[in-house]
Amino acid sequence: MNIIIFIIILLVLVLVHEFGHFFSAKKFGIRVDEFGFGFPPKLFSKKYGETEYSLNLLPIGGFVRIFGENPNEDTSQGEENNISGPDSARSFINKPRWQQAIVLFAGVFANFLLAWLLFSIGFMSGLPTSTDSGIGNVRDAKLTIVSVASDSPASKALLKSGDKIVSVSFSGEVLNDINSSTFKDFIVAHPNEKVSIGYLRGQDGVVNSAEVVPTAVSEGGTPMIGISMDMIGVAKLPILTALKEGASLTLFVGKSTIVGLYTLIRDSLRGAGSLDSVTGPVGMVSIVGDAYKFGFAYLLSFTALISVNLGIINLLPFPALDGGRLLFLLIEKIKGSRLNPKFANTANMIGFSLLILFMIVVTYHDIVKLF
Numbered sequence: 135m136n137i138i139i140f141i142i143i144l145l146v147l148v149l150v151h152e153f154g155h156f157f158s159a160k161k162f163g164i165r166v167d168e169f170g171f172g173f174p175p176k177l178f179s180k181k182y183g184e185t186e187y188s189l190n191l192l193p194i195g196g197f198v199r200i201f202g203e204n205p206n207e208d209t210s211q212g213e214e215n216n217i218s219g220p221d222s223a224r225s226f227i228n229k230p231r232w233q234q235a236i237v238l239f240a241g242v243f244a245n246f247l248l249a250w251l252l253f254s255i256g257f258m259s260g261l262p263t264s265t266d267s268g269i270g271n272v273r274d275a276k277l278t279i280v281s282v283a284s285d286s287p288a289s290k291a292l293l294k295s296g297d298k299i300v301s302v303s304f305s306g307e308v309l310n311d312i313n314s315s316t317f318k319d320f321i322v323a324h325p326n327e328k329v330s331i332g333y334l335r336g337q338d339g340v341v342n343s344a345e346v347v348p349t350a351v352s353e354g355g356t357p358m359i360g361i362s363m364d365m366i367g368v369a370k371l372p373i374l375t376a377l378k379e380g381a382s383l384t385l386f387v388g389k390s391t392i393v394g395l396y397t398l399i400r401d402s403l404r405g406a407g408s409l410d411s412v413t414g415p416v417g418m419v420s421i422v423g424d425a426y427k428f429g430f431a432y433l434l435s436f437t438a439l440i441s442v443n444l445g446i447i448n449l450l451p452f453p454a455l456d457g458g459r460l461l462f463l464l465i466e467k468i469k470g471s472r473l474n475p476k477f478a479n480t481a482n483m484i485g486f487s488l489l490i491l492f493m494i495v496v497t498y499h500d501i502v503k504l505f
Contacts (some may be wrong), residue, residue, distance in 0.1 A: 140422045143422065143436075143440065144193060145171060147441050147444055148196035150247075150441070151241040151444060151448070152169060152196050152197065152241060154240035154245075155200065155237055157240065158237045158240035159200050162229060162233045162236075164200060164224055165184060165201035165202075165224040166200055167185065167201055168185065169187050169199075170187075170188040171190065171193070172189065172193045172196060173191070173192040174192075175191050177191055202217070202222070202224075202225030204482065205479065206475065217475070227472075231463050231466065231467060234463055235460060235463055238459050238460050241448060242446075242456060245444050245445030245448075246442065248438070249384045249438040249439075250377075251380070252380075252441070253380035253383045253434075253435070254377045255376075255434060256380070256431050256438070257369060257371045257375070257379050258371065258373060259370070260368045260370040260431055261370075261434075261435060262366050262369075262431060262432065263367060263368065263369035264364050265364075266364070266365070267369075269369050269371070269379055272367040273367050273368055273370075274367050275366060275367030276334070276365070276367070277312050277314060277317055277364075278298050278299070278363060278364055278365070279293055279295050279296065279297045279362075280295055280363055280364050281362045282295055282360060282361050283360035283361070285360075286358075286359060286361070287359040287360055288346055289360060293344055293346070296335065296432075297334065297335050298333055298335075299312060299331055299332070300333060300341060301331070301332030302317060302330070303329070304324050314363055314364065314365060317363070321348045321357060322356060322357050324348055324357070325349070327347065329346050329347070330345055331343065331345070331346060347359075368431075387442045388442050388445075391442055391446045392446060395447070452485055452489075453482045454482045454483075454489060458482070458485060462478055462481075
């Protein structure tokens with residue numbers, strides 16, 4: 135079931151992103167030869183008008199094949215001359231650079247638009263929200279585990295992110311007012327002792343229990359169980375307020391994604407990078423399952439989050455990505471002439487190959503983490 139949900143989410147995100155390219159290209163009179171979901175080999179295709187719509191075997195992405203996006207004058211391989219051929223007026227490469235830039239950016243814009251819509255719908259139906267977010271009408275707030283450190287007391291007790299802490303006790307001593315501050319004080323006051331924690335997981339309303347032993351990381355250090363936490367409730371907002379908060383949350387997620395990518399790239403260049411913070415398709419299936427268990431609003435939020443991530447990643451100035459093609463346009467604008475088509479095509483081909491290799495490595499890392 136998790137795999138099916140993940141494929142549906144991926145289908146929606148890819149179709150939205152590629153539709154942004156497709157729609158803007160059509161509006162500027164650029165010929166679109168193919169709209170494909172997944173990567174070849176091709177399973178099924180149907181042509182409507184001048185565009186072929188295809189379903190491919192590997193459901194890990196999608197593409198829009200825009201005439202002239204990869205400049206070509208060599209017809210010896212049977213490819214159409216899209217620079218100076220009969221239909222060159224409808225070629226992407228021959229359109230004004232501002233139109234090319236809009237077509238390239240349209241996919242990212244579509245992803246942000248989808249995220250805004252999903253976050254807004256979430257707020258209208260009731261979205262999990264921190265009481266510190268500044269958003270009003272947050273009800274039924276509970277102390278919620280945001281993340282769990284590996285090999286920590288909480289991890290060994292099988293606590294997970296999303297668990298809502300509803301009771302804390304030790305040998306008859308009960309914590310009545312549970313919040314971040316009181317919980318931390320309770321943990322600090324019981325080093326190396328078994329503290330009982332009652333928690334809710336998912337939507338079944340069943341209170342589960344776990345025993346954790348607060349432990350100091352170093353001698354004389356503060357006892358802890360290895361979690362980050364927040365008071366999280368449900369914010370249900372009217373339409374206009376939901377749209378406003380949805381836009382704010384989309385921008386916040388976008389900013390956080392940029393900071394995260396910058397940190398990952400910086401650490402990698404310093405030789406301190408790690409794939410532990412990177413999740414591929416296999417890992418995403420597990421996350422989708424957790425989001426599905428916690429409810430529809432969580433699934434909406436997760437989809438919106440991935441949509442923003444997809445948009446930001448596509449803006450990276452790396453060949454084969456939208457950002458790489460935008461960088462080439464900027465270079466052309468500065469130098470006042472077109473880049474050599476062979477150079478641009480070769481760079482994009484190498485970039486695409488490296489992206490596929492990176493995806494294989496991340497997928498392998500995801501599989502290893504399962505065992």
